[in-house]
Every structure is written in C-alpha cells, then in structure tokens.
Amino acid sequence: MTEICLVRHGETLWNRQARLQGSQDIPLSDIGIEQARTAAAHLSKERWDLLYSSDLSRAKHTAECINQRLNVPHYLEPGLRERNYGSLEGMTRDEIEARYPGVLSQPDQHPIPGLETYEALSQRVRETVESIAQRHPGKRILIVTHGGTINAFLHAITGQRAGAIDNTAITRVRYDCGRWLVDCINDCSHLGQ
Known part of the structure; x- marks a missing residue:
C-alpha cells in the first residue's frame, strides 16, 4: 500500500483576484507563504519518505516550505502542472x-x-501520480500541486469531480495493486477552517 498526500499550493495574488492562473508561473503571496508554513507544521507530525511537486513556482515554493520541516528528497515533476488554459x-x-x-x-x-x-x-495527472506510486511502493509520499490538478486526478480515479480545493488543503489517497482508495478530500483543519 502506497500512501499519497496531495497538497494544493498556498495562495497567490491571482488566487485573491480570482484570475485564472493555469500554466502561468505566479509566485506565492505573503498569505500563501504563511499557509505553506502552517501546512508544514501540520504535516511534520507524520513520517514522510519523499516529496514531489509541480515545477511551477507556487507549488515548488510551497513544497520547499514544507520540506524545511521534513528534510526528505524533493523531486520536481512537470506532469503535476496545472491545466493549460491557453488564452x-x-x-x-x-x-x-x-x-x-x-x-x-x-x-x-x-x-x-x-x-x-x-x-x-x-x-496526464493520473499517469503521473500512478507512475510516482509505482516507483515507490509502500512509501508515504507528499505531492504538492494545483487545485485543478488534484480535482482532475480525483475525477480520473473516481469518475466524480470533488469541487473546490482550497489553498494548502490536504487530500489523502492510497494506491494498492492498481486500485485507488480515497481517504479524505480538501482537509483544511490545519488552517482552522
């Protein structure tokens, strides 16, 4: 059984302005950095083996904040990027x-x-996350990515859309012999919500 915790990146100014970010490389806001630190404190109460993140700076920076507490191998994975919304x-x-x-x-x-x-x-996201799970059987893996990416992954494995995924919300899944199990979606308890 491979355990995966998907974490959405912290807030950006474009999140606050309700602008569609997609593949644009928008940095974290001050609030987003604080959210990442709060998520890090919460996640550091558990043992994790490794960390993957999208290579877009908002996810990468969130992952780096988390990894300051965890100190595990961190890999950038372009397959975890947000949807490209074009124009x-x-x-x-x-x-x-x-x-x-x-x-x-x-x-x-x-x-x-x-x-x-x-x-x-x-x-794309299902293949990427499944590949990560298959490369690291039996491990506990953190993946820092984007709200739309998490939603698309959940849709791919359940056939349903989860709805909004909040900044630094935690979604937990398990991978067992080609089968996905969903434990929780959009947990924001660490943020006091």
Missing part, C-alpha cells in the same frame, strides 16, 4: 464571460487557443 489565463471569470460568452459553462463547445482539454489533464 484564458490571467483573466477573471467576468472577463472570460465577456470575451467568450458561455465558455465557462460549456468549455468544450468553444475553440480556445492553447486550452488543454479536461480529459487530457485528467489522463
């Missing part, structure tokens, strides 16, 4: 709706330059 990146929901009416409710009905399909994201 939608950097816009708010209102700006997206004004420019591409109806795209938020029916994204597959609109040709958006550079948009990674949800199906492609789900497949």
Whole structure:
C-alpha cells in the first residue's frame, strides 16, 4: 500500500483576484507563504519518505516550505502542472464571460487557443501520480500541486469531480495493486477552517 498526500499550493495574488492562473508561473503571496508554513507544521507530525511537486513556482515554493520541516528528497515533476488554459489565463471569470460568452459553462463547445482539454489533464495527472506510486511502493509520499490538478486526478480515479480545493488543503489517497482508495478530500483543519 502506497500512501499519497496531495497538497494544493498556498495562495497567490491571482488566487485573491480570482484570475485564472493555469500554466502561468505566479509566485506565492505573503498569505500563501504563511499557509505553506502552517501546512508544514501540520504535516511534520507524520513520517514522510519523499516529496514531489509541480515545477511551477507556487507549488515548488510551497513544497520547499514544507520540506524545511521534513528534510526528505524533493523531486520536481512537470506532469503535476496545472491545466493549460491557453488564452484564458490571467483573466477573471467576468472577463472570460465577456470575451467568450458561455465558455465557462460549456468549455468544450468553444475553440480556445492553447486550452488543454479536461480529459487530457485528467489522463496526464493520473499517469503521473500512478507512475510516482509505482516507483515507490509502500512509501508515504507528499505531492504538492494545483487545485485543478488534484480535482482532475480525483475525477480520473473516481469518475466524480470533488469541487473546490482550497489553498494548502490536504487530500489523502492510497494506491494498492492498481486500485485507488480515497481517504479524505480538501482537509483544511490545519488552517482552522
């Protein structure tokens, strides 16, 4: 049994402004750094064998804050990146709706330059996380990534979307002989929520 804890990165200014980040490399805000430190204190109460993170700076920096407490091997994995939203990146929901009416409710009905399909994201993330689990059987692994990435992974293994994943929220899954078990989704208890 391989245990995996998926952690969403800390807050960025674009999170606060409700801007679609996607593949843009947006740094953590001061609040995001504090969230990462709080998650680190919480996660350091457990034993972890290794840490993977997306190579985008918001996830990488969150992972580095956590690893200051854990001191385990840390690997960057581009397959854990957030969905590429193409020309939608950097816009708010209102700006997206004004420019591409109806795209938020029916994204597959609109040709958006550079948009990674949800199906492609789900497949990429499942293959990446499954590969990590298979390389490290029986280990306890932390993965720091993005909200959309976590949601796409959960959709790939359960067939359902989890809803919003909060900044530094913890989602726990187990991998056993090709089978995924979900233990918790979007745990924010360490943040006092």
